[in-house]
Amino acid sequence: MTFLAIDIGNTRLKWALYASPQPGAAVLAHGAAFLETIDELAEKEWKHLAPPRSMLGCVVAGEAVRRRVEEQLELWDLTPRWVVPSPHEAGVSNGYDHPARLGADRWVAQIGARGHVMARGPAKPVLVVMIGTAVTVDAIDANGKFLGGLILPGHGIMLRALESGTAGLRVPTGEVRRFPANTSDALTSGGTYAITGAIERMHRHLAEHCGETPVVLVTGGAGWKVSPYIDLPHELVDSLIFDGLLQIQSHRLAL
Numbered sequence: 001m002t003f004l005a006i007d008i009g010n011t012r013l014k015w016a017l018y019a020s021p022q023p024g025a026a027v028l029a030h031g032a033a034f035l036e037t038i039d040e041l042a043e044k045e046w047k048h049l050a051p052p053r054s055m056l057g058c059v060v061a062g063e064a065v066r067r068r069v070e071e072q073l074e075l076w077d078l079t080p081r082w083v084v085p086s087p088h089e090a091g092v093s094n095g096y097d098h099p100a101r102l103g104a105d106r107w108v109a110q111i112g113a114r115g116h117v118m119a120r121g122p123a124k125p126v127l128v129v130m131i132g133t134a135v136t137v138d139a140i141d142a143n144g145k146f147l148g149g150l151i152l153p154g155h156g157i158m159l160r161a162l163e164s165g166t167a168g169l170r171v172p173t174g175e176v177r178r179f180p181a182n183t184s185d186a187l188t189s190g191g192t193y194a195i196t197g198a199i200e201r202m203h204r205h206l207a208e209h210c211g212e213t214p215v216v217l218v219t220g221g222a223g224w225k226v227s228p229y230i231d232l233p234h235e236l237v238d239s240l241i242f243d244g245l246l247q248i249q250s251h252r253l254a255l
């Protein structure tokens with residue numbers, strides 16, 4: 001009953017092959033590819049994989065990218081299936097004005113995060129932080145209701161925007177400093193603290209709204225870089241989107 005989980009962001013496609021479509025299933029193989037190289041998956045990384053029995057993915061990189069990945073999936077006898085955010089799924093309800101307009105990656109990560117919280121004990125509010133091309137900070141209450149969230153530029157986009165919008169900001173990467181005293185450090189610190197500041201603000205909103213301290217789960221390719229500067233107890237869970245895809249697939253099979 002092998003299961004292939006795929007997460008296509010605006011920078012990279014991440015995939016993992018699981019022994020079964022159940023939360024906690026063993027990972028048989030996994031990888032990541034920049035979007036420029038996804039047309040080689042079938043002849044390279046995927047060529048010698050044991051054929052998956054089913055797949056589920058989430059994609060926010062647009063129709064054309066999704067179609068290119070579906071071409072690669074023709075390697076196997078599979079029906080490609082992609083998550084469309086709905087009003088309710090796997091114990092999470094979607095508070096977006098238009099539920100289907102929520103990023104599929106955000107929805108799936110929330111479902112993964114809710115699964116983690118519920119597996120540990122009493123239900124608690126959870127703040128889901130994804131640090132990829134963009135940064136998202138999503139708030140879920142103790143009942144599993146997604147209340148809303150923030151979208152902000154990721155570090156790379158912030159720096160490129162400053163480079164292209166000013167005459168004097170073309171400098172190498174700096175260090176994160178409390179009181180940056182050169183342009184490089186000022187830019188790197190500004191980007192990092194913009195992200196951590198947004199996380200701390202949303203944490204306050206959610207704690208006030210729920211009257212309870214939220215659990216904070218951090219994921220995404222750049223999560224490890226920002227994590228040391230988040231002044232809140234939190235956990236890095238690299239697999240949050242895959243965990244959400246496993247939750248969804250196992251709930252659907254149980255219905």
Ligand SMILES: Nc1ncnc2c1ncn2[C@@H]1O[C@H](COP(=O)(O)OP(=O)(O)O)[C@@H](O)[C@H]1O
Binds near residue numbers: 010
């Ligand atoms: N080894 C790495 N490979 C690629 N990106 C990395 C790596 N380490 C950190 N990053 C950062 O993570 C971001 C990509 O993260 P990812 O979660 O794959 O984004 P997305 O889901 O938007 O494609 C990049 O913008 C980059 O800044």
Ligand SMILES: CC(C)(COP(=O)(O)O)[C@@H](O)C(=O)NCCC(=O)O
Binds near residue numbers: 103106132133
């Ligand atoms: C916010 C995002 C761009 C994040 O993309 P990513 O950083 O994962 O590549 C993506 O979730 C998206 O396109 N969302 C749709 C709009 C929304 O969620 O409101």
Ligand SMILES: [K+]
Binds near residue numbers: 105132
């Ligand atoms: K992502």
